[in-house]
Amino acid sequence: MRKSARHIHPSLPIDTPPSDVFMNFEAFLSNTETRNHSHSWGQIQLISGGILEMEAEGTRFLAPPHLAIWVPAGVEHTSFNRKPLSYCSLNISDQYAMFFPTCTSLIKVTPIVSAIIDDFRQRKINIAQSLQDKKLVEVLIDQLATQDTQHHFLPSSDNRYLADILAAVEENPIDNTSLAQWADLVHTTERTLARYCQSELGMSFTEWRLRVRYLYSMDLLRKGFSVKEVALTLGYNQSSPFIAMFRKYSGFTPEQYKKRLL
Numbered sequence: 076m077r078k079s080a081r082h083i084h085p086s087l088p089i090d091t092p093p094s095d096v097f098m099n100f101e102a103f104l105s106n107t108e109t110r111n112h113s114h115s116w117g118q119i120q121l122i123s124g125g126i127l128e129m130e131a132e133g134t135r136f137l138a139p140p141h142l143a144i145w146v147p148a149g150v151e152h153t154s155f156n157r158k159p160l161s162y163c164s165l166n167i168s169d170q171y172a173m174f175f176p177t178c179t180s181l182i183k184v185t186p187i188v189s190a191i192i193d194d195f196r197q198r199k200i201n202i203a204q205s206l207q208d209k210k211l212v213e214v215l216i217d218q219l220a221t222q223d224t225q226h227h228f229l230p231s232s233d234n235r236y237l238a239d240i241l242a243a244v245e246e247n248p249i250d251n252t253s254l255a256q257w258a259d260l261v262h263t264t265e266r267t268l269a270r271y272c273q274s275e276l277g278m279s280f281t282e283w284r285l286r287v288r289y290l291y292s293m294d295l296l297r298k299g300f301s302v303k304e305v306a307l308t309l310g311y312n313q314s315s316p317f318i319a320m321f322r323k324y325s326g327f328t329p330e331q332y333k334k335r336l337l
Contacts, residue, residue: 081155082107088277094202094229096166096212098195111153117172118164120144121184121192121218124297124336125160126290129153131179131255137229139293140335142181143188143219144310150173150179163192167216181225185325188218189335213299229286232275236261236268244284248291249309254280289324292317297336302329 082104092115103125119144129136129144131152138144146246148169167175187223192212196202203209232238240257244250254272255265255278288309289315295305306317321329 078110081219084109086110086112086261088335090115092166092168096216097166098192098200099166099201099285101162103156105159106155108155109153110229111151113149113151114146114166115148117167117169117175117262118146119149119167119175119182120146120154121163121165122156123161123189125156125158126293127160127162128155128157130181134179135231136179136181136227137290138181138292139228139325140332141184141327142225142228143184143223145175145180145182145219147175147177147179152179154239155174158294161196163196165192165215165219171216171220174216176224178226182219183326185218188215191215227277227287229283229290229326230276233270234271235273236263237271237275240268241283244287248284248287251310285320289320292321292329293332296333298330302333305329 076319081283084103084107093299101180120129120138122138122141125140127138127144129138129146129152131146131150135296136144191214191319193210194211200208217274231241240261250281252260254268256267262310269280272278272283276283292305295308296302300308302318303314304313316331318328325332327335
């Protein structure tokens with residue numbers, strides 16, 4: 076649930092792009108929200124240290140650090156983050172936007188992308204001026220434009236059977252209520268719920284809950300829990316299955332994630 080005390084982030088005070096590609100780096104406080112707005116340019120939003128939530132085109136997007144959010148020019152969107160995070164918007168003109176999807180999407184962030192963004196952030200480079208930096212921008216665009224996209228990481232649904240179940244699992248990620256038990260609670264059948272999960276979420280209930288637990292594990296790791304403690308909290312008897320799950324979604328291990336936070 077969103078907390079009531081929010082920081083409303085001011086709109087980016089730019090009407091005309093200063094360059095075909097420019098970057099904006101910020102540190103977002105907990106519970107920071109942006110007003111509904113749009114840009115005349117395409118925007119790739121990358122974060123580290125937390126999870127960015129966005130609403131665009133009637134859809135909720137959740138982006139952990141291994142995924143960026145692509146927002147095409149003219150698309151109205153608003154974002155929110157519960158925890159502090161480092162934020163970067165990579166803003167691109169129509170010339171480069173043609174290589175990206177026509178709708179808001181999630182894009183895989185490669186280690187190369189993360190390294191270049193971190194380098195620009197540390198050197199406070201918003202617009203590439205040198206030949207070397209311009210080449211890095213080209214690599215950045217190529218890396219992001221060639222990655223497979225996905226429409227959701229954690230899709231939601233207003234389905235009368237699913238909505239309350241999904242909200243309950245997000246509220247308590249370690250809840251082990253089975254789909255059959257949920258079916259009894261909402262007065263339907265397990266088969267019906269399974270069918271709605273596929274049609275409404277595009278995945279099984281087990282997969283959806285696993286993604287919730289992955290996002291929750293990131294929060295626990297940020298709070299200083301050890302990998303073993305997180306694994307036990309999520310119900311694993313040992314660390315290795317948890318590490319495998321974390322690597323499946325993020326591309327790196329929980330320990331690597333913790334090191335990135337430091």
